Amino acid sequence: MSELLLPPEERYAKIIAEKRNEDGSELSVLNLGPTHPATHGIFQNILLMDGERILEAEPTVGYIHRAFEKISENRPFYQINVLTDRMNYCSSPINNFGWWMTVEKLLNIEVPKRAQYLRVIVMELARITDHLICNSILGVDTGAYTGFLYVFQFREKVYEIYEEICGARLTTNMGRIGGFERDWTPKAFELLEKFLEEFPPCWQEFENLFERNRIFIDRTVNVGPISAEKAMSYGFTGPNLRAAGIDYDVRVAQPYSSYEDFDFIVPVGKSGDTYDRFCVRNAEVWESLSIIRQALAKLPEGPIHADVPDYYLPPKEDVYNNMESLIYHFKIVMGEVPVPVAEIYHSVEGGNGELGFYLITDGSRTPYRLHFRRPCFIYYQAYPEMIKGAMLSDAIVILSSLNVIAGELDS
Amino acid sequence: MSDTKTKMVAPPEGVVGEGFFATKLNDVVGLARANSLWPLPFATSCCGIEFMATMASHYDLARFGSERVSFSPRQADMLMVMGTISKKMAPILRQVYEQMSEPRWVISVGACACSGGVFDTYSVLQGIDKVIPVDVYVPGCPPRPEQIVDGVMQLQELVKNESVRRRNSPEYKELLASYNL
């Protein structure tokens, strides 16, 4: 039997005894989590420590395992969207649209340009909130609470825009198969304009506060670096991979939802350390803002959803007054809509990496199998290696900078 | 500063005279407890993010006497359970509850903590009241920060009116015994 199958405490006890006999050093075991306040989520790490230095770590995950994949096998397609919200809840619209695009790919639905552009705007707003949380929390962990309090008011502003679009703040459940459930109100555009005006100065100040800050640099430069080869082997994607110097971005590699229409740079780092991850996220926020501006400027007129009565719920007044709409409504709700038998993989650039949906259908109203490629789950396994030899306080900073979201990690 | 709109907590009912104020001990203790509830955030998922918003500048839970978020269960009064509690997590939640000293209150925030929410699956605990007693339930998936604040205010009402002897009463002991605590 492999050593690694033992519980970490037992494994460490052996090492401690060996070390004591060898040179009299006193190692200790520290249980960090699962509800440690500094870890921002449910992460447990059992650490073998030499003083304040980490020698070995074993993460335990699954503390909020909710069986998403099992539920998806028992729910019709349009109800699965609710689950995707709760995966990476810092940027739920990206998850929502990722899922709708998977279904649209399955059904060969062409989404109108206007809806695609509106989706891009919301997805980029979501990316901004995601990076904003990650970077400001990183600030909190290095001892700067002000940045967090300062930029968080703008997250509220983004949530107000979401509310105007779909009615919810955090778990948005936005969009429908083929587009949006309703057109955006003038108020939503107004709020968006206001955000685009007020947010950049605030973000600039936030950047100024950190980027050349002595303490911040000391705490983050060369902390938790990862080489490009290692990052690739560990399955890193998203900002964490780009911080290591690889410019892989799903938005560029496999453009979806008209991303090919926009001009943007994919920022990359060099050393893959915490500071680079911070800077890449900062730069991405600027790119996202630029994409939103471009999308707003080029926003075409037209319908906000594809003409697919088989899958798109008709407006309520038509259901009451129109025979055909009533039939479609009934068919959709009762799940009597044909779905092709297929295997689909679709991925989008989520807040922290390539968010993939691997879908197998058998023609029934529910997926036969749906697997979420959750970027956090895949790159979090590099964490023990990244913190090996680091100080305990650095381990916290590294965890924050990786932006591991517990809901996505544990599915 | 004269331009701030500071609202002081009203004193309890009592007899006021020159140089003295007589009231019931219950009321004084209730008043003190209710306005200095130290929360212990047990945030697991989405609702935790909304709690972050509640704590941050816009909604500012500190206005209700909960400025200090106590991450040590020993010094906390109110356990705020936010997010899905899986069966793997349940023993830890229970342990945290056991570590809190009396008097202690529990707010269950969000559909998952209240009833399991949309996650009616083999791995999710169907409501935290299966393992620990709960005082206030805040519905929503996730609840808005206003709702969380409302939940805290509801709890303040409970705390204000709680008898100082309640924790020694046989009913309370029976309640704990029903949870094997």
Add this chain to the structure above:
Amino acid sequence: MALETANIQERLSQKFGSSVFAFGMQRDIFTFEASPENLHEVIQFLKEDEELNFHFLTDLCGVHYPENDDDHQFAVVYLLHNWVENTRVCVKTYLNANPEVDTIIDLFLSANWMERETWDFYGIVFKGHPQLKRILNMDEMISFPMRKEFPMEDSGRTDKDDRFFGRTVSNKSTL
């Protein structure tokens, strides 16, 4: 020049003959099957061959097909990606009711947890995996929850009355 699917097929057939088969396009992804005995070599070849160069493991997951014949009860799906040519490829391998396949940890470090997850959900044994234990579910669990026969809902629940959900005991497991 993009990597042509015909090219991939030709190189694989040259190397492995008939143990790599069922080539086809699943929408935009080139898909084929490999026999479980050869799987490790196939993936290694895909990764290390200079022309193919599928150097990134995007995804790894299991599928359960209880309706299939005995040799096709489970499938393990590997999604590989070549970032240089921007080509994806999907390798599948079908396993019998006693599922076992070689681990690919030595090729991709990211396979570690993905294989653990697949074992946790389906009970597919990855031979040579150093730490094949529960990852998302509780250590005490004995069954494999993503298998089709495993009910989604908690069997011990008492607070929900099936009658109000339009369910009876007999259709609960099939719903």
